[in-house]
Amino acid sequence: MTYRVGITNDAIDEDGTSVHGDLVLPELEAAGIEWSVIDAHPETDDDLADLDAVYSLGHRGFDASVLAAAPRLRHIARFGAGYDTIDLEACSDAGVIVTNTPDAIRRPLALAALTLVLAVTHNLVQKHAIVVHDRWEDRGRWRGTATDGSTVAIVGFGSVGAELAGMLLGAGFRVIGVNRRGSSAEADRLGVPIVPLDEGLTADVVVLCASLNASTTGMIGAAELAKMKPSAAIVNVGRGALIDQGALTSALQDGTIRAAGLDVFDPEPPAPDDPLLALENVTLAPHALCWTADYTRAVVASANEAIITASRGGVPATVLNPRALEHERWREGAAVSVAGR
Template sequence: MSQTFRVGVTRDFLRPDGTLGFGDIGLSLLDNAPGVVYEFLAENTPELRADQVKDYDALLVLAPRVTAATIEGADRLTVVARFGVGYDNVDVEACARRGVLITITPDGVRRPVAVAVLTLVLALSHKLLIKDRLTRAGRWAEKLDHMGMGVTGRTLGVIGLGNIGREVFALARPFGMRHLACDPYATSAEAGAELVDLKTLLGASDFVCICCALTPETHHLINAERLALMKPTAYLINAARGPILDQQALTAALRERRIQGAGLDVFEQEPIDPGDPILTLDNVIVAPHAICWTDECFLGNGRSACESILDVAAGRVPRHVVNRAALDHPRLKERLRQ
C-alpha cells in the first residue's frame, strides 16, 4: 500500500458511552495489520452521508443505509463490508457503478442463525412462553390445556436452501424429522432434503422456516393465499427478513387460529411499532431482530468482515462479494491485483 488504508466503522456498534456494545467483533485484525487504521464514525445516522465517508477506503457497516448519495464523490472508497448476510440497506447497483465492492459474512452467521431458527422451532413446539406465563401467574393446573408437539417424525420445511437453510437441516438431523426444501436455484444433489415446490412444502410442513434472501421476487412471498395452504397445526418461523412475509396477513391468520403459531425475529417495519396488533397475540414469539446475537455470532461476523477489508487493502479480491460486476470497474481494477 502506498498510503494508509483508512477504515470507517459505523457508530451503531457503540453504546451511547462510546464502549463496544457487542463485545469482541474481531477489530484486532485491523489493529494488527500494517498500514491499516480504523476509527468509528463521529455520528450515528440512519443513512450515511457523503461527507462522513469520503475519506475512507473501506466501511464496516452494521445497520445504516449506504445509498447512491452516500458514495457520490467517495473516490477512495473500495469496499463496503456488511456485518451480516443481508444487504438490503446497501444500494448494490450504485456501488457497482462506482466500483465499490459489497461483501457479506456468511461464515459468521451460518451456525448462529440456524441455531436461532431451531430455538424458535423448539420454543413453539413446547409452548415455552405460554408455560412460562402460566407459571408466573400461578395458573399451574392449566398446563393440561397446553400440550406441546413433539418434533420426531414431524416435517420441517425450509424456504431457501442457502448457507443457513442447509445448516438448519444439518442441526435438525438428530431430531428424526422429514426434511422438505423449496429453492429454485438448488439441485437435489446439494439439498440434503426433498426438493419440492412451495405449495407442497406449505401444505405438508409442521414447521415452515423462512431462510431465503429478500429480493424483489421474494417480497411478500408468504402472503394470505399461501398462508391458507398451511396446516392449522403448523408453525411459521421467520429469522430472515420481515418483508418476505405479509405481516398483516399473518396477523389475521394467527388471530383466527388458522395456523398454530409463529416465531418472528424480523418485521416488515423495524423497529416494530409497540402498538402493532401482532404483539397482542399469545401464539407468537417475537424478538427484536437479535435472536442470533451471541458472542459467537458477533465475533464470526466481525472477523469475516475485517478479513474482507484486509483482502482489499492487500489488493486481493475478497471471498464473499455480492456485486461482482464492480470488479470490472477500471478504478477498482487499479486497486486490486487481479
C-alpha cells in the same frame, strides 16, 4: 495514503464498544487501517467523502446517489449476511466491492432457527407464562405438538437452511426445502427434496431462511398463510419483510395458523402498540437470537479479514459482486494499496 474505514453506529459507540461484543479493532489498527464511527442514518452522505471502506454493522443504504458522494470508497463490508439495503448493481457499476460473512453466521443462525422451531412446537413461552403467572390449570391448553416425524419446510435452502436441515433430521423431523434455484449438492447429500412453495406451505412448520430481494419481499401474505394447516407454525429468521406482518397477525388471531416464532420484523423494532406483540401464540426475539460469543468471534474474524485483505490490494474471499473487480476505480485503488505497503 492512510486507509480509512467508517464503522456505522447501528451497534457501536465512538470508543469502539459494540453491542455485539469485541470487534477486535486493534487488528485493523495493526494493519495500518484508521477507523472512525459514522452515522447509520445520516442527513447527507458527506461523511463518506474520505473513506476507502465502510464496515456496515446494520442497514445503512447504498445506492448510486450515495456512491457518487464517496469517490474513494471501494469496499462495503457487511457484518453478517444480509445486504438488502445495498444496491449490488450500483456498487458494481461504481467499482465498489461488497462482502459479507456467510460462513460465519451459518451455524449460529441455524441454531437460532432451531431454537424457535422447538419453542413453537413445545409452546415454551406459553409454558413459561403459566409458571410465572401461577396458571397451572392452563397446562393442558399448551401441550405442544408432535415433533417426531413432523414435517418442517425450509424456505431458502442455502447454507443456513442446509445446516438447519441437518439439525432437524437429527432430531427426528422430516425436512423438505423450497429454493428458487432448485436442488443443490447440500440438499442431495442430506436427502432433502426441493419442492415448490405451495407444497412447502403444507408442512407442520415453515421456516423462512430466504434473503430479502425484489422477488422475496412479501412472499408470505394472506393467500400463502391460508394454504397452511390450522395446526401449523411459521418461523422467520430471514428478514421481516419476507412476511406481510399485518396478514400474519390476522392469521394468528383468527386461527388460520397456530403459532409463529419471529426473530425479525417489519419494521424493526415493531411499534409498542403493534397487535402482534399482544398475542399469546407468538415467540419473539429482537433480531438477536443468534448473538452469541461464537457468532461474534466468527463474524468479526471474517469481516476483519475482508477489510484487511482489500486494504492491501487483495480480493476478499466473500465478494458478492465480482463485476466490481473489473472497474477502474477498484483496480486503481488496489494498485495504490499494493504500492503503499
